[in-house]
Amino acid sequence: MNAQQLSVRLMKVAEHVQPGAVVADIGSDHAYLACYLLHNGSASRAVAGEIVKGPYESAKKQVREEGLEGKITVRLAPGLEAVEPEDGITAVTIAGMGGSLIASILEEGKSRLAGVERLILQPNVHAQAIRLWAVQNGWRIVAEDILKEKDKIYEILVLEPTAEEVQLDAKQLLFGPKLLQDQNDIFKEKWKREATQWKAIAERLENTEETEDIRTKKEQLLEKIALMEEVFADENP
Numbered sequence: 001m002n003a004q005q006l007s008v009r010l011m012k013v014a015e016h017v018q019p020g021a022v023v024a025d026i027g028s029d030h031a032y033l034a035c036y037l038l039h040n041g042s043a044s045r046a047v048a049g050e051i052v053k054g055p056y057e058s059a060k061k062q063v064r065e066e067g068l069e070g071k072i073t074v075r076l077a078p079g080l081e082a083v084e085p086e087d088g089i090t091a092v093t094i095a096g097m098g099g100s101l102i103a104s105i106l107e108e109g110k111s112r113l114a115g116v117e118r119l120i121l122q123p124n125v126h127a128q129a130i131r132l133w134a135v136q137n138g139w140r141i142v143a144e145d146i147l148k149e150k151d152k153i154y155e156i157l158v159l160e161p162t163a164e165e166v167q168l169d170a171k172q173l174l175f176g177p178k179l180l181q182d183q184n185d186i187f188k189e190k191w192k193r194e195a196t197q198w199k200a201i202a203e204r205l206e207n208t209e210e211t212e213d214i215r216t217k218k219e220q221l222l223e224k225i226a227l228m229e230e231v232f233a234d235e236n237p
């Protein structure tokens with residue numbers, strides 16, 4: 001992968017960036033996504049934020065080599081602290097991290113999201129944490145994608161601010177409101193894999209001494225298995 005040849009996963013993220021957007025890519029690593037967005041005309045300017053020195057240096061180098069120093073600012077900062085009001089950011093991308101980490105970056109930096117029109121988020125796991133954050137913070141899910149690359153399955157969530165109250169039920173939070181509507185083959189494969197894991201864990205827990213913690217874990221698992229069985233009532237994944 002490089003700035004010209006992105007992974008399928010990052011290409012899908014890039015597809016959701018609106019033309020002319022001023023993008024903050026948080027956790028940019030090599031800044032491949034930011035460089036790609038500038039080269040392909042989707043973004044007019046970008047900030048690439050990184051918390052770790054090594055990837056930050058790689059991002060600086062990549063931006064320099066691509067001749068994009070005038071268009072991409074690379075900053076060493078945690079989460080949305082990479083964004084300054086004068087950047088005029090209109091879209092934020094955060095990809096390749098866990099959903100809980102992405103949700104905590106958004107929560108901690110939400111004062112820096114003023115003026116942002118779109119969040120494009122690609123959690124590797126636990127997308128539910130992002131959907132919950134969206135509901136609680138006035139963001140609606142306008143699109144969701146699911147894709148498979150090198151046998152890994154990824155979800156992408158696109159959020160836009162709304163003044164209306166957002167409501168998602170337990171099923172929509174777990175599976176994603178848009179993905180649940182589509183239920184394509186990759187979606188079915190993802191949840192089939194998850195179901196196998198949950199059932200194995202539930203079985204192990206059955207043979208473990210029951211503490212408060214174990215009981216809560218078991219209840220959560222059984223709740224998820226019940227939701228899954230409802231969704232796949234006709235398919236039995």
Ligand code: SAM
Nearest residue numbers: 026027028029049050051052055078079095096
């Ligand atoms: N976004 C790229 C992608 O999707 O291919 C890189 C993903 S890489 C697995 C995650 C990157 O996020 C790492 O470079 C890590 O240092 C950075 N990171 C993790 N937590 C961060 C935070 N709170 N703020 C900024 N960057 C962070």
